[in-house]
Amino acid sequence: MTPRVAGQLALVTGATAGIGKAIARRLARDGANLVLWARRSRRLARLAEEITAETGVTVDTGTVDVSDSDGVRAESEHVIESIGAPDLVVNNAGVAVGMASVQEADIDAWNRMIDTNVKGVLFVSRAFLPAMLARGSGHVVNIGSIAGRQVYPRGNVYCASKYAVRAITEGSNLDLLGSGVRVSGVTPGLVETEFSHVRFGGDEERARAVYEGANALRPEDVADVVSFVVNTPPHMNVADVVVFPSSQGSMHHILRDGG
Ligand SMILES: NC(=O)c1ccc[n+]([C@@H]2O[C@H](COP(=O)([O-])OP(=O)(O)OC[C@H]3O[C@@H](n4cnc5c(N)ncnc54)[C@H](OP(=O)(O)O)[C@@H]3O)[C@@H](O)[C@H]2O)c1
Structure with missing residues (x-):
């Protein structure tokens, strides 16, 4: 069966590594044309070439820092004018910077996490939702985290940023109810990427x-x-889905070496 997103336009933020890169490849295999955003342009260009060669979909890239509201606005206008409004936006870009108690933390680290993980999701959503609403269809997927459900020592602000992503996902859905635009959350546990590096x-x-x-x-x-979430029929919205490795039972319960 042809995936529903085949031929649609999907924009993925944070596409140069880890989860975002895998999402880009997966959606391309589903037949979606892509717009890939991140800050490292050489990585983006290389990935775009690989994906086009492998799947034949069109891939556009934008060197975008999602925490820069002016940059997001300019680049989103460029996408809408030159390619069209995305059918699908995946707010994946995110970062954790260090681990520290509130009383000892580095304020720059807080700013980076809040600016990227919270404001980044808001800026990108704000940039594309009006065009989706005008068309009466669209899907936004926000990548949250189990750190947005349970806190851990010295994770305070990273966790807060991911609690905020959950609130933004739920709040946007309320604001968009009946509009034809859906917002879904995907909430992973432990995933091996460049995140901890x-x-x-x-x-x-x-x-x-x-x-x-x-x-x-x-x-x-x-x-x-x-891919499952975005290929569901328009009358259905996967509001949020928590995904753990089978070795994980909660933020605080991870089996190592099977024991
Ligand atoms: N790994 C985990 O265990 C885990 C678990 C739950 C949730 N998550 C979430 O999953 C998402 C992806 O993380 P990951 O594990 O794949 O980490 P990763 O391998 O470090 O990838 C992060 C991606 O985000 C991009 N990025 C970071 N800051 C950005 C900014 N200001 N503007 C634009 N792009 C930015 C990076 O690209 P550039 O550096 O090129 O900009 C990179 O492509 C994050 O939202 C994270 O919170 C991760």
């Missing part, structure tokens, strides 16, 4: 320890869930 400023040992022995989800697992 970035969080710990390139400290490989600390990053490796996060995933050690846990048989974490692969980014492709989350991408498969996103």
Whole structure:
């Protein structure tokens, strides 16, 4: 059966690594044409070439920092004018910066997390929702986290940013009710990506320890869930879906080495 998103236009933020890159590849295999956004333009260009060669879909890229409201506005206008309003927007770009108690934390780290994870989702949603509403159809998928359901020590602001993503997903859905535009949440547990490498400023040992022995989800697992969510019929909305590796029972319960 041809996937519903075949021939549609999907915009994915944070497409240069991890979950976003896997979502881009998965949606291309579903036949969606893509617009890929992130800050690292060379990685974007390489990925676009690979995806087009593998699947034949069209792939446009934009070097966009989602925390820059002017940049998001300019680039979204460019997309809408030159290609059209996306049918599907995946707000995936996100970052954790360090781990610290509230009383000791680095304020720049807070700003980066809140600006990217919270304001980024808002800026991108604000940029594309009017065009979706004008057309009477569209789908926004926000990538949340189990860190948006349960806090952990020294995770305070990253967790807060992901609690906010959940509130934005639920709030947008209320605001859009009856409009033909759906908003879904996808809420992963532990996924092995560059996330912890970035969080710990390139400290490989600390990053490796996060995933050690846990048989974490692969980014492709989350991408498969996103593909399911966006290929559901228009009368249906997967409001939120929590995806764990089978070794994980909660934020605080992860079996390592099977025990
Ligand atoms: N890994 C996990 O265990 C896990 C679990 C639950 C939820 N998540 C969420 O999943 C999403 C993707 O994370 P990941 O694990 O795939 O991490 P990742 O491998 O570090 O990828 C993060 C992506 O976000 C992009 N990005 C970061 N800041 C950006 C900005 N200001 N503007 C535009 N793009 C930006 C990065 O691209 P550039 O650096 O090129 O801009 C990169 O493509 C995040 O929202 C994260 O919170 C991850």
